[in-house]
Structures are given as structure tokens and as C-alpha cells.
Amino acid sequence: MNLEKLKTEVDKFASDRDWDQFHSVKNLSMALSVESSELLEIFQWMTEEESNLVKNNPAKLEKVEDEAADIFVYLLRLTGKLNIDLEKAVINKMKKNAEKYPVELSRGNSKKYDEL
Amino acid sequence: MNLEKLKTEVDKFASDRDWDQFHSVKNLSMALSVESSELLEIFQWMTEEESNLVKNNPAKLEKVEDEAADIFVYLLRLTGKLNIDLEKAVINKMKKNAEKYPVELSRGNSKKYDEL
Amino acid sequence: MNLEKLKTEVDKFASDRDWDQFHSVKNLSMALSVESSELLEIFQWMTEEESNLVKNNPAKLEKVEDEAADIFVYLLRLTGKLNIDLEKAVINKMKKNAEKYPVELSRGNSKKYDEL
């Protein structure tokens, strides 16, 4: 993925519409949360098995793609505003997670780190 | 960003811990929403201006980076489970958004497309 | 439940701490959403059956009670700020729902009204 190019297009979309005035970091965090809930809504009455089978349902899959895209767009906008390097952030967080969830303690176990 | 490499590491992290049993698409959509709210929580009592200034606050900024990373990790997991190409999804969604929000109608205007 | 008395105590709690300055309706909607996600987090890796059995797990049940209380507190604060009568709002919404989801069409069916 060419993340920089994607970011440029997303930023251009907002500036073409003069939307930067609405896109404070606070507001973008709200929009990101709203989009995540729209994704959640798709699955709220499905069983876990049904949710995995959405892969075979083109209409539902397209809705998931659209919501996933919206989430990613707002994530790019928000991290862009704060000059966060998303790739580096993930690498750093994975290291912290590896310490919080050592393989031996967390294997086959969904407990939160503070309950391990 | 090398998205494929990131995805491989994220998947390995889960399979090392035998967590695939918990990672139904439904559950991943819940986790993604929970992480988005943890990001939201950082900004809930800030003014919009204060939220933009988090850029200059290393401790708060690190929290934002961590939450943004968690969101991205679950987004990669969920879309991976459904074989969704995230980059393509964004490009498609941007086209739909451009139709829903024509520049002339939406300039300087935060209304939802169905109120334009 | 004596809702008015509860509301008065909740308001007093905030005014004793001079928190009204932070409690704009926008911010309260964020706090309400954050608390709802903390409730969601409790169940994110549980099966549906396990979630129903939380009734028999005093420690988990207390966590659910605490999050449910937080949600209700912010709901009372937010509706209070806008002079919304919550009981009347529920009665009105139930009437709308009865029209959107006629018994014959929606029986045993979890589809959204616009897909019925």
C-alpha cells in the first residue's frame, strides 16, 4: 500500500470541501468511533459463525468494506493531524503487547493482561 | 508502509498465542470499537483546541499512538479474515463519498449527505 | 425508582466538583459512548452463552453493574441538560418502533426495518 499517496488524497478530499475547520483531533476521534460502531452494527445480531461467513455474502461484504474504509480514512486523518507515523506506532505497540502478553501465560487464554 | 509484512506479524502474534479461536469477525468488530473508544476517552474533556495541541504533549501523544496502533491492528485482523483489500476499499469508498458529497454542495458545510 | 432524586444527586456530584464547565452536551455524549464501550469490553471475547452466565459470576457482575451505572448517570446528565423527559422519550420511541417493526414482519427476524 502506498500510504502516503492515500493520505494525500484523503487530505485533498477534505481541503477541497473546506472541511479542515471541522476536523479537530477531538472531532476526528468522534467520527472514528462512530464509523467503528457502524461496522459493529453489521454484526450485532449475527452469531460468531455467521459473522465469519460474511466473506461469502457480496452485499454484506461490500458494507463491511465501506465501513472499514471509513475507519481507515479517519485514522489516517487523525494521525496525520498529529504527525503520527502509523507504521512505527504499530511496531512500538506490538513490542509492548508482547511484554504484556507473554506467550506462555496467554496461550489459549483471552484474559486481559492485568488478570493474567 | 509494508502492509503485508505488518499483517503477517499481527497474524503471527495471534497464532503464537492460539488466539484465533477468539477472533471471530464479530468479536474483532467489538475489539475495534472498544479501542476506538479508548482513543475517544483521551479527548472527551478537552476542548477542540486542546486536542490539536496534543501534538506538543509527548505523554499524551504516546497514548494516542498506542490507541491508533491498536485500532489499526484490529482493522488489519478483521479485514484479513474477510480477505478485504483495505487499500482498494478506501479507493472505492472515496469515489462513493465524492458522489455523496459534491464539492459545490458540501463546501464549508458539515451536513450529512442526506441533509444536503 | 425515584428518578428525580437520582438526577438531583448526580447533578450535585458534578456541581460539588465544579465540573459543569466540562459537561457540554457534546462532551457528555462522548463520555456516554466511552462508558458503553467499557461495558462492551467485558463481553468482547465471551461467547453469547458465557455472557448470559455472567449472572452467576459475582466479580464480573459487579463490573457490569458499575458500567451500567456509569451509562445511566451520563444519560441522566445529558438528557437533563436538554430538559428531555426520559420516560416520555421511551414511550414515544416505542410507538415509532412498533410501526417500524410490525409483529408479523419482524417475528423471529433480526433484520433492520429498512430490510424487512
Add this chain to the structure above:
Amino acid sequence: MNLEKLKTEVDKFASDRDWDQFHSVKNLSMALSVESSELLEIFQWMTEEESNLVKNNPAKLEKVEDEAADIFVYLLRLTGKLNIDLEKAVINKMKKNAEKYPVELSRGNSKKYDEL
């Protein structure tokens, strides 16, 4: 508010439609979170001041009333499934909050208890 009567009607609405099969506690926590985000969405691009003025905008206010009602309905359903007494839960939680946020430390301060 006659909470018991409200609860009875909400339960009847679901049982008339044979919806109990979908209303696991896990699923209800998802629905509650989704509704909270629909409330959040109303305010996402408003300033704090604008959000407080929704009081004077009948169309927006009705939307808020509807979302607040949906949140309350799912909160009643979820706590009902777990035999939680919502009033008692609020009273207990307010006591805990009073200990976490002593008046002297938290006056005029929006910090989280673990940062006080």
C-alpha cells in the same frame, strides 16, 4: 418514572417479536454501544456551544430524544437479563466515585482518578 412498568413493556415488545433468541447479553451490549454512537454522531461536527443549543432546535432535539430512548431501552434489557437493580447500581457507583474523586482534589479538574 415507573421503571418496572417500562421494563415490562420493553420485554413484551421483544417477546411479541420472538427476539429473545437474539438478545444475549453480549449482543445487547453491542446494541447499546451502537445506539450510544448514534447519539455521538449527532454532535460530532458541532462545537460544544452548538451542542448545548440543540435544546432550541426541535428537529435535532427529537433525534436526541429517540437515541436517548434507544440507549435506555437496551440498558433496561441488558440489566434485566442479569437481574441488576439499576437504581441500586447507581447508588453504589456514586459512592465509589465519591472516593475516587474527592471534592478537594477534583474540583475544577477533569483529570482521571489515576492522574489526580
